[in-house]
Amino acid sequence: MSKRNDLHRRNLLKITALGASGLALGGGARAAPAYPAPTEVDTGSVEEGRIRFPNWRAPADTPSGPPSAPLPPSERVGFAIVGLGRLSLEELLPAFAECKKAKPVALVSGSPEKLKAVARQYGISERACYDYAGFDRIRDNPEIKAVYIVLPNAMHREFVKRAAAAGKHVLCEKPMATSSADARAMVAACEKAAVKLMVAYRIQYETYNRRLERLVRDKTFGRLLGISATNVQTVAENGVDQWRHKVAMAGGGSLPDIGLYCLNTARFLTGEEPVEVFAWSISPPNDPRFAEVEETVSFQLRFPSNVVANCLTSYGGRDDKHQRLNFEKAVVDMANAYSYVGQRMTVTSREGDATSRDEVVLKPKNQFAAEIDHMAACVLQNRKPRTPGEEGVQDHVLMEAIYESARTGAPVKLKAPDKPDAFRGPPLPNEG
Numbered sequence: 001m002s003k004r005n006d007l008h009r010r011n012l013l014k015i016t017a018l019g020a021s022g023l024a025l026g027g028g029a030r031a032a033p034a035y036p037a038p039t040e041v042d043t044g045s046v047e048e049g050r051i052r053f054p055n056w057r058a059p060a061d062t063p064s065g066p067p068s069a070p071l072p073p074s075e076r077v078g079f080a081i082v083g084l085g086r087l088s089l090e091e092l093l094p095a096f097a098e099c100k101k102a103k104p105v106a107l108v109s110g111s112p113e114k115l116k117a118v119a120r121q122y123g124i125s126e127r128a129c130y131d132y133a134g135f136d137r138i139r140d141n142p143e144i145k146a147v148y149i150v151l152p153n154a155m156h157r158e159f160v161k162r163a164a165a166a167g168k169h170v171l172c173e174k175p176m177a178t179s180s181a182d183a184r185a186m187v188a189a190c191e192k193a194a195v196k197l198m199v200a201y202r203i204q205y206e207t208y209n210r211r212l213e214r215l216v217r218d219k220t221f222g223r224l225l226g227i228s229a230t231n232v233q234t235v236a237e238n239g240v241d242q243w244r245h246k247v248a249m250a251g252g253g254s255l256p257d258i259g260l261y262c263l264n265t266a267r268f269l270t271g272e273e274p275v276e277v278f279a280w281s282i283s284p285p286n287d288p289r290f291a292e293v294e295e296t297v298s299f300q301l302r303f304p305s306n307v308v309a310n311c312l313t314s315y316g317g318r319d320d321k322h323q324r325l326n327f328e329k330a331v332v333d334m335a336n337a338y339s340y341v342g343q344r345m346t347v348t349s350r351e352g353d354a355t356s357r358d359e360v361v362l363k364p365k366n367q368f369a370a371e372i373d374h375m376a377a378c379v380l381q382n383r384k385p386r387t388p389g390e391e392g393v394q395d396h397v398l399m400e401a402i403y404e405s406a407r408t409g410a411p412v413k414l415k416a417p418d419k420p421d422a423f424r425g426p427p428l429p430n431e432g
Contacts, residue, residue, distance in 0.1 A: 065363065070100035077376035078105035078143040080128075080168070082135070082159055083150040084114050087173070091340060092150065093122060095368035101376035105143040108135055135159065139166035145379055148200075148372070149173060152243045153251050157182040164193035171198045171375045175260055175399075176392030178251030183396045187389035198375050198385035199392040203261060204268050205370040205428070207362050208334060208343040212325065215332065216269050221349065222328030224270070227309040229262035231338050232317035239315075240288045253283075253293030255399055259313030261338040263402075264395055265323070266301055266309040271420035274301040274309075274398060276413050281406035284316070299402045304416050340367065374428065384425035394423045 044053040044067075055063045079102055081088050096104050106128040109115045115129045128144075130137060138144050146169040149159050156177050163170045170190060176199050177183040190197035203209050216224050232254075235242075243249040244257055267273060279299035283290035296314035303309070323337035330349040336342040345360040371387075378385045401412040417423075 068100065073103060076101055076103040077145045077379050078103055079171075079372070079376075080104075080106035080108060080130075080138055080141075080144045080147045081150060082108040082147050082163075084109040084111070084118055085150065088150045089118065091368050092148065092372075093118070095366050095372060096122075098366045098369040099373050099376070101373045101380065102146075106130065106138065106141060108132065108138075108147075135162055136166055138163070138168060144168055146171060146196075146375060152249045153178050153256065154249045157186055160186045160197065161189040164189045164195050164197075167193065167195065169196040169198075169375070169379050171200055171372070172389075172392070173200045174264075174392065174395075175251065175256040176389065176396065178249075178256075180393055180396035180400060183389065183393040187393060190389060196375075196378055196385060197389040198371075198378070199387050199389060200371055201264055201268070201387040201391065202367040202371050203265050203338060204387055205374060206343065206367045207365050208345050208360075209265065209269070209337065210428070211360065211362060212332065212334065212345070213269050215327075216325070217271060220327075221330035221332070221347075224305075224307050224325060224327050226307060226326045227266050227269070228322075228324040228326075229266060229309060229311045229337075230313075230320055230322045231258045231261050232312065232314040232321075233258060233319045234317065235289060235315045237289070240291075245289055245291075245293055247292040250293060252399070252403070253290065253295060253297075254313045254315045255281075255294065255297045255299075255402065258315075258338070259297055259299075259311065260395060260399070261321075262309070262311035262313060263299075263301070263398060264391075265338070266311070267394075269325075270303055270305070270307055272303040272305060272307070273394065273416040273422060274414055275304055275416045276302040276411050277398065277401045277405055278411040279402040279406040281403070289315070297402065297406065299405070301398075378425075386425045386428050388423075388425050390423040 041054050041056045044051050050069045051067050053067070057063055076099070081092060081104055084107060093104060096102060104122055104124065107115055107119055107124055108130045109118075110132050112131070116126075118124075119126060119129050128141060138147070147163045149156055149163070149170065149172040151159060151173075153175055156172055160170050160172055172186070177186060187197060215221065239245060245253070250256065277299060279297060281294045281297050283295040287295070289295075295316045296312075298312050301309040301311070321336055321338040323334040325332045330347050333346045333348070335344040341364065343364070346357055347360060348355065348357045350356070375385060377383065398414075401414060405412045
């Protein structure tokens with residue numbers, strides 16, 4: 001017999017003997033084997049209702065994050081989704097599956113067939129389905145704590161005010177409205193009704209952009225000199241029939257729709273407000289898609305620290321959502337910076353006598369789930385949202401200045417607040 005087979009036979013005899021020793025004296029039942037006691041590294045511990053594990057990896061490896069800690073369904077904040085268009089059906093309702101503090105409990109739509117189909121898909125009661133005329137009946141549904149307004153821009157003011165009058169907290173899609181005047185009226189209505197108003201600036205809740213904010217604010221790479229931001233995409237030739245190409249419904253073209261990401265993100269990353277803007281607006285002649293709204297806007301923002309942001313937005317170029325930050329000691333590039341998924345971050349800097357280009361890899365999170373859960377946390381804990389209505393008002397003030405500069409061909413000077421994050425709520429806690 002070979003040494004290997006002999007070792008295998010002896011090990012088998014040991015296992016058999018261990019099993020035999022576990023036989024009880026009566027009834028032939030086996031006693032539990034005497035396994036070694038597990039350690040806390042394997043089992044974790046419960047602290048304040050959350051499961052926590054000690055790090056089991058050596059310093060060379062990235063530690064794993066804490067386990068998910070969702071609230072029980074009965075304790076989650078119930079949302080009514082107002083408007084069942086592409087964004088609601090492709091992104092928002094699916095995102096609730098990744099939420100930990102929120103759940104969909106009601107739907108609002110002008111299409112009875114769509115209401116019935118979507119309610120069935122998500123297990124929402126027919127009694128919790130409303131048309132626009134009967135929207136005010138949401139006041140009688142105690143399950144609804146908040147509404148998410150996902151309607152054409154011009155309808156935001158009406159439905160935010162109606163939701164506030166019904167006593168419901170409001171999460172409103174961006175842009176907040178079609179003018180700063182409407183946006184201010186929405187803030188006033190929610191203040192009067194003592195309900196919270198949050199604007200859905202998902203980028204401020206996205207993992208990579210939040211990391212980039214820390215790099216800017218902490219001066220990790222020294223002084224920030226400039227930001228280059230591009231958000232462009234194309235529109236089909238039959239796009240003229242879309243509401244986004246009607247100025248009365250959209251308030252503008254590429255600027256309030258996708259250029260707003262460049263504008264708001266530059267403000268969010270720096271924590272500053274522009275003191276000067278300069279812009280150009282361009283549309284192809286005789287193109288019916290741009291008879292009422294602009295195709296392309298190029299604009300510059302100058303901040304009090306003299307950071308300059310160069311931004312380009314358009315409905316006429318192949319999809320590109322790129323962001324670059326030039327620091328004193330590094331260059332940070334972000335591909336897909338404003339996309340729903342696929343963000344990537346590279347840092348170019350000096351490493352000894354060489355140039356290094358390193359990719360920062362973070363665990364992605366669903367941006368829509370993150371913003372919805374933040375709103376839910378603010379409702380549960382009575383906190384002001386990080387992106388309240390005032391944040392949306394300021395973007396409208398700045399977009400109006402951009403349009404004014406493009407119209408006159410002259411820069412527009414602005415007065416900036418003397419404190420950082422002047423229009424935002426408290427910094428984001430770790431909401432798990």
